[in-house]
Amino acid sequence: MSAGSRAPDGFHSPATPHRAAEPVRISSRDNPLLKDLRRLAREGTAYRRLGRLWLEGDHLCSAALNRGLRPAAAVFAESFWAHAPKQLAEAAPKVFLLPDALLAEASGLESPAPVGFLMDLPEQHSVQAGLASVVLDRLQDPGNVGSILRSASAFGFGQILALKGTVALWSPKVMRAGMGAHFALRLVEGLESEAVGDLGLPLLATSSHRGLWLHQAPLPWPCAWMMGHEGQGLGAGLDARADLHIRIAQPGGEESLNVAAAAAVCLHASAALKLSAQP
Template identity: 35%
Template sequence: MTLSFIDIHAKDNNKVKHLRGLCEQANYRKKQQQTVLEGVHLIEAYLKTGKSVNAFYLTRQALENMEVQQLLDQLSGLPVYVLTESLYQDIRTLGPGIDIMAVINTPASPAEINQNSDMLVLENLQDPGNVGTLLRTAAAAGIKQIICSTGTAAIWSPRVLRAGMGAQFSLSIFEHVALDSLIPTFSLPVYATSSHAQQSLYQLDLKQPCVWLMGNEGQGISENLLQHAQGIAIPQPGGQESLNVAIAGAICLFEMVRQRLT
């Protein structure tokens, strides 16, 4: 079975409306249980998991791109909607690049959390770039479980997917979790970065499984959760007030990696 190419020229076409809704509206993505992957490399990373794509949207110019041709050559039986340049540019969320999107079913959360394994917990992180960067960092550091509060940026939104660069596909992700009731049940040590903490990150023994708790960009970890965590400080000889949460997370996770490698 070959791919089916369908040209679309009208902005009020139902397929265009559907794509726009998935790109722009969190409630629509939730209702449809679908999301959008934008760009060749993110789509390739998804396909390597063995999961299927529902449909492709691209421009006529993208069809002439070698990477797109190689991607489509791997597939069959899928609709490929070819949008005019102006239609595509009006919907896209990515900067300049190869104009191709794929609609997929939003992956479901796993059945349960493994409380004996490393975890990264995100409380009310709202910047998609920070969330995506932390997902990439966790995946690189070997942490497989990500737990997100309700106020955290949607993991499967196009912007977080783009920032995560496919890290989501290798992680077990739990969203909309009530952290106030979950965190107190953990038997593993819970570490939270805090500028007021006395203990340095580099004084910790991180060779055993643990939980890393990262908080809101402006407010940090809530007081309720801090009561169930060990506050740690990242030494800053330069005297800056604080670090970006994604940078702080990377420093912590790779100090853990360093200790476990030795």
């Protein structure tokens, strides 16, 4: 997607790229910007208080740019600035240069990245009826949630509904695991289970012990797959709302699959049936 393309829902993006900004050097550990970056990198829900996202590393930064987004500010390590790619160096209206050691303090990575974008938090969405969706019920592991977002984006599901008790979708660990999938999806957080009724779609629940076998089930499209807590599964109220219960054949004999793996298998099955039905 080019710089003039429409940004994903909830984000604001200028129609044209910014001119290269004159960089501002920061050398104080007490600089307000650096304090905010440290909070955003270390606190999973700091983005809600600050209204900003901190994207670390060229992969996430490039993923945002490729979706037509523009950051509020770009932050570079001094050692990287001289050879930073033009796409990154000219992406933001404000550019800040930090000594490598200071920028490392604002990193949640084992190996700190030399570049990051500060972006405005997108507007909170309401549930969009009729849009193929994935419902997350109290999932706790950021890696699982990020992986599910990647699968949802890859297999044509446009919306994620995170019920209360689910890990914060824009937390740094979820964003890193999502690898840019966030920017392709409509994300709705903090919902009660009743919100799934607003989708107006068939609700599919995964189960390890009952329901139709996935490889034999007549999966509807569009639909909403519901994925439950890593240990407890779907809540009873949400499970009772399901129109179909689906289980995955495991001829190898494992008791159950990791929720992210199960989601990938189920979402791919839906996408495959959708594609096979097209002329």
